[in-house]
Amino acid sequence: MSDQASSDQATSDTDRTSNRETGRLHRRDFLKRTAAAGVGLGVAGHLSTAFGAGAPAERAVVGVMGVNSRGAYLAEVFGRAEGAEVGYVCDVDERAVGRVIEGLTAPDGGEAIQERRPEGVTDVRRMLEREDLDAIAIAAPDHWHAPAAMMALDAGKHVYVEKPCSHNPREGEMLLEAQAKHPDLVVQMGNQQRSSARSIRAVEQIRDGIIGEPYFGRAWYANDRGPTRFETPAEVPDWLDFELWQGPAPRQEYMEGLVHYNWHWRWHWGTAEICNNGTHEIDVCRWALGVEHPTKVTSSGGRFHYDDDWEAFDTQVASYEFPGEKMITWEGRSCNANPLKGQGGEPGGGRGASIHGTEGTVILDRGGYVVYDNDDNLIEYANEAESGRQVSGTGTVGGGSLTENHIANFLAAIRGEEEPRAPIEEGRKSVLLCHLGNIAQRAGGGLAVDPESGRPEGEEAMALWGRDYEPGWKPTV
Secondary structure: OOOOOOOOOOHHHHHHHHHHHHHHOOOOHHHHHHOOOOOOOOOOOOOOOOOOOOHHHEEEEEEEEOOOHHHHHHHHHHHOOOOOEEEEEEEEEEHHHHHHHHHHOOOOOOOOOOOOEEEOOOHHHHHOOOOOOOOOEEEEOOHHHHHHHHHHHHOOEEEEEEEOOOOOOOHHHHHHHHHHOOOOOOOOEOOOOHHHHHHHHHHHHHHHOOOEEEEEEEEEEOEEEEOOOOOOOOOOOOEEOOHHOOOOOOOOOOOOOOOOOOOHHHHOOOHHHHHHHHHHHHHHHHHHHOOOOOOOEEEEEOOOOOOOOOOOOOOEEEEEEEOOOEEEEEEEEEEOOOOOOOOOOOOOOEEEEEEEEEEEEEEEOEEEEEEEEEOOOEEEEEEEOOOOOOOOOOOOOOOOOHHHHHHHHHHHHHOOOOOOEEEEEEEEHHHHHHHHHHHHOOOOOOEEEEOOOOOOOHHHHHOOOOOOOOOOOOOOO
16 A cells, blocks of 8 residues: 564474474564563664574565555665565555565666565555465555554564554554454564664663653654645546555545645544654653553644645644653644754754653654753763764654664564564554544543543544444454
8 A cells, every 4th residue: 555654592393393384473482481671672683593594485574565655665674684575565556566676676777685576466455365474564554554454463464564553542452452362473663763772772861860750751843844735526547546545444535636645634544743753752752751641631733834635733732641740742843844953963853852850851863862961961962873873864754774773673573582662562552642632632622531541531532532444344353
């Protein structure tokens, strides 16, 4: 589908033989053997030779779903990763399928990324039928994320699903139920900063008391998105299978301008900027503060910059209060990219997070972090670029070391060498915060929330908890 979106290390001889014979890679025994990874990097920092010589039969065969943008990069990373190869490329845009297959095996003027030529597939259901497929990477539009992940689990495949892991909170609940039903399968969400060595170090520092008791997290994102218009009636392009693009979503008429990106701003398919980009930064805040479900959520804002066909918000401020007197705020500006100005070039800009405590503040972005005490004295400064590591940009597409490390961890988790750094149990909690921000704003601005279940009070809010599905497409667990 098109995207615009850590006991004993021994494994029994029986298990090893079974894994090789079936082609299925499990983590059940590893989870029984190991302690929780916490915030650390885990057992291994890169892909190892767990299956020996690394012949094709010993690699995880991955199918990538949704390869117009983010998915194309995921295909490249999986193709280059030790211990993996891309076996299938799935998209409803036949042009994208061709581009990615050629890029992996016959790039213009360059060396092939992998030897195997992937098979192009239009329907993800057909891809999941392939017996040699071990894992699926989902980078399709948001309305596909949870349904495709649940189908993959039912088919016995490991799942790497981009954020947000669900189109609505009920799908997040169902995805957790599906993971519990298939405990041998890894489900990792693409909140890649969880695999950043600098971010891991920053969270460790916070938990060790570098800023005293942390109590407030601030997340922000800015962009300069222009106006959006959708034209109807419009003819579906001959390169697009719009029926499959819609998939689980109830059928609507094709609109010119919807595909491949601007669906983000329509509630029928998208989840607004807070889920599109806020998931990353809100997740960092929740991770650093050690909080789970809130007790209260408020949100305000709207479509202020342009008068066009957006349904979502270009300006949003959402606040979350948690047990233990802790709080997170989100500031999203989709149409004003003026960054927050840092001091002396330290983290802080178009996107990031700051964690405030009783004795100081930590500011994090994707390149590193900086620590100040309450007298504005610089305590610590760490920047991945200065350490000689490639750093991803601040855009939603691309990746560098963050995506590479995150996918390496996913593959190591499949092999039973590491715990996943962003298991769906954790990813879903952060995505739920984003959904609750949208629900609060759409339902009048404020929600009381059960801190045990994460569910809001009130009929209007719960009416937005799930969605309707196209007949025959409703996901089940």
